[in-house]
Amino acid sequence: MKKHGLKWVGFALVLALMLGASTAFCQEKYPSRPIDFICTWGVGGGSDQMVRMLAKLTEPFLGVPLPVSNKPGASGNSGTTDLLAAKADGYTIANYIADTLATIPTGQARYKMDDIEWIVRTQNMPSFLFVKTDGPFKDIQALLKATQENPGKIKMAGLGFGTIDDITLRYLAGKGHKMTLVPNPNPGERYASVLGGHNEVLYEQAGDIRQYLDAKQLKPVMVFAESRFPAFPDVPCSKELGFNIFLPQFRCVIAKKGVPAEHIKTLVAAFEKAMQTPEWKKFNEDQYADPASYMGGDQFKAWVAGEMNSMEKLMKEFGIIK
Amino acid sequence: MSELELFWIGLTNAFSPFNFMMMLTGLTIGVLAGALPGITMLNAIVLVLPFTYSMDIVPSLLLMTAVYGGGIFGGSITGILFNIPGDPMNVPATWEGYALNRKGHVAKALGVAIMGSALGGFLSCLVMTLVSPPFAKIALSFSSAEYFAVVFLGLVSVVVINTKSMGSSLICLFLGMLLGTIGIDDVYGAARFTFGSRLMETGINFTIVLIGLFAIGEVLDQLCERDKVTDPGLKERPKVHLMTPREIWALKGPLLRGFGTGTLIGAIPGAGATVASFVSYGVERQVSKKPEEFGKGSWEGLNSTSSAINASVGGAMIPLLTLGIPGSGATAVMMGAFLLHGIQPGPLLFTKDPASVYTIFSGMLLCNIVMILAGWICAKFFSELMRVPENIMGAFIIVFCFVGAYALRNDSSDLWYMALFGIGGYFMRRYSLPVPPLVLGVILGPLAERYFLTTMIGANNDISVFFTRPVSAAIIVVSIGMFFWPMLQSRLNKRRTGKSCAAA
Amino acid sequence: MSSPSARAGAHPPWIKIMAGPIFFLAFGLIGYFYADGSIDPAPPGQLGAGFWPKMCIIGILMAAVLKAAELFRCIGKAEAEGGACKEMDTRKLVLMMLLIVVVVPAISFVGFPIATVLFIGSFLWLAGARKLWVLSLTSIIGTTFLIYIFVKVVYLPLPKGDFFFEDITLAIYRALFIM
Incomplete structure (x- = not known):
């Protein structure tokens, strides 16, 4: 027995030594170990591609890998909740998108905007209305006329009730263009329903359905923005048609509130450099994102607050929230 | 260039040593991951994704399809050997395979599962190669009403399979569907049965229900049995007997039926392989001349379901390649891999980059042949594990279950569910409540709900939409027929023999 | 539906046999009222988030009745499940x-x-x-x-x-x- 006892003492000593060494090692500089990057949406989707691309491109600038783990669920809130449960040491970051932001005013999210450190906006993408190229609607005028004549008859495929898609649709209904929202959270099925002619209109960002645009199976008829989108100069924007609703989709990187300011600075600088690489620029272009997507630090935080306020206002107007 | 020429080029590409190695590696990883409880085929595909960043598109796609095909089949091995299916689609193969194992036919059961999967997969890849575009057009004409009908058929077939007690099956099925509604709902964003806790908001992942109920339940059941007599037959080193051509010919009916159902159902987005597996098994049972063998070790059932699960791979690749629509988790990851290489799967792929497409086609055909080899190797390996002491196996199975539960979405709250369902699995065995309907309810319930609600919203809440569309009407009528026919049959039989009370 | 009863004797009291269905009936009823009270009401003209779970619960209730009927036919007959249950530690x-x-x-x-x-x-x-x-x-x-x-x-x-x-x-x- 004595022999065993000695062994245990030795084991404990080694452990203590390693422990001491490791804590000393930890405090050296930031980042000194891999940074966990939580993707708040499922594998293979638009957010996932963005996170994996960004992680790959940022690694050289931070000097540590950024292993990506997906934690989808509850409109991106499962991953966010986990980020907020982790230590605010800058070793856990996550992505965040406009659809998740919309859950703060509805109360579905359990946190407030101020619980989050807003690092950088990586992609800003206006939403479009798409129709089938060989379908009944030639352009937005034809679609608007049809919605006026048969309120509620035209079906639009969108994400779900209470989401940005729904808000936009209710806004249009208020202007006399009522369509029925057919919700489907699975993107593939949503696109298939429009391609197969089961729903007439699709609300989406252009980057997610590039293959159908390139193959001329779907075409955009309107962009929700203040000006026309450079890649589609013939497509009218909502402002010129008198619809003052924009609500772009955006993707960004966040951390938990309380991460030391110099760590945030390190991260912002690294992401900015990553976003200037040609790979990223090409990626952004392929996704039909705004070329001026980058926005960092305080400016970004103010912008997010503005977006959330306009969502909240519209939700109150349509009775989605009280 | 003619298609034949393209196909030939593709075949020579696929035969390059590097590509061949990728295939074998992918298949082995897939089979291993599929076979380990808790580590699913989807985990494995996500795992290999980063390795494909630095590769060309062709080897990376071959690697991923190999993992996909191997992963779907792999769970059958542990199912047959240990009564623990690796993934939900391997449940029917487990019923028949484990029963055959207990009767001493383990070597041949493994062989039939391997060959059934390989041949079913090969035939469906042939369909994919030859008639992808028209097939895709058919798939596109299906709306959510047809999707609902197919899922409905899957739900009915699992109830029909267990004839011991219709009541118990239905209770478990609806209980599973109810469990599937826990969490924030997709369509309305409403909280359901969350009792105000964060733990419940994300809902219950079906993989946890599956491995908890099957794997942990089985371990507890086996290890805690008093005065256990170890069956000396099981401790022998098992062999794997592949099927001879004559045996394949004798089982051609189940093989072809499984392949047909698998390919068709695979092309429909949603639960692909799982629905295909149960439906083909249910159908086989209806048409079989020896339905009494089902559940007690039926070669037909095993062959049909094995063929169907891998046939669903070819089916699922059709909408992905021709339309750019990923129907399942696995194809969604593959779509991501395509995009990361700057290739948009979809209608233009065939005109823009036909050489790649045909390399993928021929590679997948080849893959299914190589799978016989990979399956044989892995089956051998897992057979060796049968000689590991039961308690050590049990401990590691449980650890794998926990790691797998965690890996699903890197969430430690899922571990609570795993413990809960593991213990629940034991009690379900104890009170003879069937596990498969519950698992299938959890998997298909949410899909059925989504398709049902979407269809109803699109049709202004007019339920007749399911019966006015010919395809959905036909499938629903067949399902209802499948549901009532065995009841009528048994009623008639009972009247004849005057027997009742099969079991509780 | 549990087997201890089968071991105890050929004619177990009906409450023991019916314990399973009764449990699921009670579970279903409580669940139904809980679902009705806790899930957001449906927007006008739609089925809403509560429809599907309630349908599942009704399914459980009906299945429990079916199970009770199955078991009812077995009361008084000694050929219960018999022997399938293992002795557990x-x-x-x-x-x-x-x-x-x-x-x-x-x-x-x-x-x-x-x-x-x-x-x-x-x-x-x-x-x-x-x-x-x-x-x-x-x-x-x-x-x-x-x-x-x-x-x-x-x-x-x-x-x-x-x-x-x-x-x-x-x-x-x-x-x-x-x-």
């Missing part, structure tokens, strides 16, 4: 279940590596292994193998534990050249 079973439950918070609290070593060790002990070298070697080599695969190769961020346990876990990772 209840003490071992309860302890193993307890271990499976306890390891869940342990994984979060002390981190995956330490919790797994302890779990495998105690599980093997419960399952009858008594030799110290079997227990320690199996658990330590097994755990090392697992964390090597899952943390190093797969990059799975397994829980590292709270407080100083996180540092210990990180130290273990460093010692194994994982990080």
Whole structure:
């Protein structure tokens, strides 16, 4: 027995030594170990591609890998909740998108905007209305006329009730263009329903359905923005048609509130450099994102607050929230 | 260039040593991951994704399809050997395979599962190669009403399979569907049965229900049995007997039926392989001349379901390649891999980059042949594990279950569910409540709900939409027929023999 | 539907036979009213979020009635399920279940590596292994193998534990050249 006892003492000593060494090692500089990057949406989707691309491109600038783990669920809130449960040491970051932001005013999210450190906006993408190229609607005028004549008859495929898609649709209904929202959270099925002619209109960002645009199976008829989108100069924007609703989709990187300011600075600088690489620029272009997507630090935080306020206002107007 | 020429080029590409190695590696990883409880085929595909960043598109796609095909089949091995299916689609193969194992036919059961999967997969890849575009057009004409009908058929077939007690099956099925509604709902964003806790908001992942109920339940059941007599037959080193051509010919009916159902159902987005597996098994049972063998070790059932699960791979690749629509988790990851290489799967792929497409086609055909080899190797390996002491196996199975539960979405709250369902699995065995309907309810319930609600919203809440569309009407009528026919049959039989009370 | 009754005698009291269906009927009824009260009401003209769960519960209720009918026909007949049930070592079973439950918070609290070593060790002990070298070697080599695969190769961020346990876990990772 004595022999065993000695062994245990030795084991404990080694452990203590390693422990001491490791804590000393930890405090050296930031980042000194891999940074966990939580993707708040499922594998293979638009957010996932963005996170994996960004992680790959940022690694050289931070000097540590950024292993990506997906934690989808509850409109991106499962991953966010986990980020907020982790230590605010800058070793856990996550992505965040406009659809998740919309859950703060509805109360579905359990946190407030101020619980989050807003690092950088990586992609800003206006939403479009798409129709089938060989379908009944030639352009937005034809679609608007049809919605006026048969309120509620035209079906639009969108994400779900209470989401940005729904808000936009209710806004249009208020202007006399009522369509029925057919919700489907699975993107593939949503696109298939429009391609197969089961729903007439699709609300989406252009980057997610590039293959159908390139193959001329779907075409955009309107962009929700203040000006026309450079890649589609013939497509009218909502402002010129008198619809003052924009609500772009955006993707960004966040951390938990309380991460030391110099760590945030390190991260912002690294992401900015990553976003200037040609790979990223090409990626952004392929996704039909705004070329001026980058926005960092305080400016970004103010912008997010503005977006959330306009969502909240519209939700109150349509009775989605009280 | 003619298609034949393209196909030939593709075949020579696929035969390059590097590509061949990728295939074998992918298949082995897939089979291993599929076979380990808790580590699913989807985990494995996500795992290999980063390795494909630095590769060309062709080897990376071959690697991923190999993992996909191997992963779907792999769970059958542990199912047959240990009564623990690796993934939900391997449940029917487990019923028949484990029963055959207990009767001493383990070597041949493994062989039939391997060959059934390989041949079913090969035939469906042939369909994919030859008639992808028209097939895709058919798939596109299906709306959510047809999707609902197919899922409905899957739900009915699992109830029909267990004839011991219709009541118990239905209770478990609806209980599973109810469990599937826990969490924030997709369509309305409403909280359901969350009792105000964060733990419940994300809902219950079906993989946890599956491995908890099957794997942990089985371990507890086996290890805690008093005065256990170890069956000396099981401790022998098992062999794997592949099927001879004559045996394949004798089982051609189940093989072809499984392949047909698998390919068709695979092309429909949603639960692909799982629905295909149960439906083909249910159908086989209806048409079989020896339905009494089902559940007690039926070669037909095993062959049909094995063929169907891998046939669903070819089916699922059709909408992905021709339309750019990923129907399942696995194809969604593959779509991501395509995009990361700057290739948009979809209608233009065939005109823009036909050489790649045909390399993928021929590679997948080849893959299914190589799978016989990979399956044989892995089956051998897992057979060796049968000689590991039961308690050590049990401990590691449980650890794998926990790691797998965690890996699903890197969430430690899922571990609570795993413990809960593991213990629940034991009690379900104890009170003879069937596990498969519950698992299938959890998997298909949410899909059925989504398709049902979407269809109803699109049709202004007019339920007749399911019966006015010919395809959905036909499938629903067949399902209802499948549901009532065995009841009528048994009623008639009972009247004849005057027997009742099969079991509780 | 439980088998102890079958062992006890040929004619168990009906309440014992019907316990299962009665349980599910009660469960369904409570569940229905809970669902009705707790899920957001449907927007006008739509089925709403509550429709499907309520339908499932109605399904459970109907299935429970069917089950009761199935069992009813069996009352008074001695040919119940018979013999399918195995004798279980209840003490071992309860302890193993307890271990499976306890390891869940342990994984979060002390981190995956330490919790797994302890779990495998105690599980093997419960399952009858008594030799110290079997227990320690199996658990330590097994755990090392697992964390090597899952943390190093797969990059799975397994829980590292709270407080100083996180540092210990990180130290273990460093010692194994994982990080």
